[in-house]
Every structure is written in C-alpha cells, then in structure tokens.
Amino acid sequence: MAARDPDYDGRFFVGVRTTGVYCRPVCRVRQPLLHNVDFYPTAAAAEGAGFRPCLRCRPETAPFCPAWKGxxxxxxxxxxxxxxxxxxxxxxxxxxxxxxxxxxxxxxxxxxxxxxSPLQVARTLRVQRAKRLLHEGEHDVASVAKQAGFGSLRSMNAAFRELYGRPPSAFQPTQKHQAKD
Incomplete structure (x- = not known):
C-alpha cells in the first residue's frame, strides 16, 4: 500500500475506519495507520461495509474510464x-x-x-504549425500566420523572435538560383 504499486490497482480496496472512505491502493492521499485500515476485494464490498468512495482516486468507477485516470x-x-x-x-x-x-x-x-500554462502550450503548438507550413514553402508568411492560428502577423513575428530570435521568413526555404539562359 505504501509503495502505491500500480500492479495491485483494482485487485483490492482499502477502507479507512477513521474517515469512512475507501480508496484504491495507488491513491495519493496520506497513508493511514495500519490499525485503522480494512481491506476489501471489490469496491462494492467496501461500500457494503459502509465506506464511501474517495473523491481523489474514484475507486467506484470502472477501470479505464476517464474518471479512473483522475x-x-x-x-x-x-x-x-x-x-x-x-x-x-x-x-x-x-x-x-x-x-x-x-x-x-x-x-x-x-x-x-x-x-x-495552457496558453504557453497553445502558443508552442501554433509556432510548430507555422514552422511546418513555412518549411513546406507553399504559402506566404501572412497566410501561414492565419492558418497556424495566430491572431495577426505581428503576434506570429513576436512569437518567432522570442522563441528563435529570428523572423518567420527565415524558416522559409531559400529560392533556388534560376538557371541562366
């Protein structure tokens, strides 16, 4: 129980007499004293004994549902x-x-x-999208800003300068020299 070994997750449930709550063995709450603990083979058995489910680890939910992941x-x-x-x-x-x-x-x-932060993640994803579009070389910088999700060309320029120290145009493929006639 103290190791919070995921191999035992769902194999038994821990009821804490002092709180009236039952948990999964992987729950991140403070470890209860062993003499205050009862072990149950199923969540239903713990509820039948009068324990209510932990709000953190949600032992009453079925494995692999989104709530199980917390x-x-x-x-x-x-x-x-x-x-x-x-x-x-x-x-x-x-x-x-x-x-x-x-x-x-x-x-x-x-x-x-x-x-x-969520905004930092969004900004990083926008820059990655823009960089990929610029490398493809099929679009001008202004249309790349719009397609990548930037509100304006100015905000894309600021993001690139802050992150790479260069403007977005530096990431466009260079034009090959045209063959002489």
Whole structure:
C-alpha cells in the first residue's frame, strides 16, 4: 500500500475506519495507520461495509474510464482541444468551462503535469504549425500566420523572435538560383 504499486490497482480496496472512505491502493492521499485500515476485494464490498468512495482516486468507477485516470484525463482532453485550436479564438476560462473545471484549477493541472500554462502550450503548438507550413514553402508568411492560428502577423513575428530570435521568413526555404539562359 505504501509503495502505491500500480500492479495491485483494482485487485483490492482499502477502507479507512477513521474517515469512512475507501480508496484504491495507488491513491495519493496520506497513508493511514495500519490499525485503522480494512481491506476489501471489490469496491462494492467496501461500500457494503459502509465506506464511501474517495473523491481523489474514484475507486467506484470502472477501470479505464476517464474518471479512473483522475486529473490526467482532464489534462489530456484539454491538450486535444488545444491541438484542435480551442485557444486560437477562445480564452482559457471558456476552455476550462468546457472541461467542467475552473480556469485556476486548469492552470494548476497544467503546471503540475506539463510544466507550462495552457496558453504557453497553445502558443508552442501554433509556432510548430507555422514552422511546418513555412518549411513546406507553399504559402506566404501572412497566410501561414492565419492558418497556424495566430491572431495577426505581428503576434506570429513576436512569437518567432522570442522563441528563435529570428523572423518567420527565415524558416522559409531559400529560392533556388534560376538557371541562366
């Protein structure tokens, strides 16, 4: 139990008599004293004994559903939405509301699990998209800014200068010298 070994996740459940809560063996809560603990083979058995499910590890949910993953599933959903352009036209509070959490909580989840804010992630993805489009060489810089999700050419220029110290045009393929007649 103290090791929080994922191999035992779902094989048994831990009921804590002092709190009346039961958890999965991988739950990140403070370890209870062993003499205050009962072990149960199923979540239903723990509930039958009068314990209520932990709000952190959600032992009552079926394995592999989004709630089973806890906060990771919220972050994963947010990342998918950001990759699909959710922050290109909307704000972080709108994204957070769509996920059913506060913008402050979403920021904390990103800081803990990714090490960057949702806006930083969105900006990095925009720059990567723009860089790929520039390397293809089929579009001018202004249309790349729009396709990559930047609000303006100026914001794309600022992002590239801050990140790479060069303008976006430096990432376009150089024109081959035309053959002499």
């Amino acid at each position: 906060t990771r599933s919220t972050t994963e959903r947010a990342l998918r939405l950001i990759e699909n352009g959710a922050l290109d036209q909307q704000s972080v509070p709108v994204l957070a509301a769509r996920l059913g959490v506060s913008s402050r909580h979403l920021g904390r989840l990103f800081a803990e699990q990714i090490g960057a």
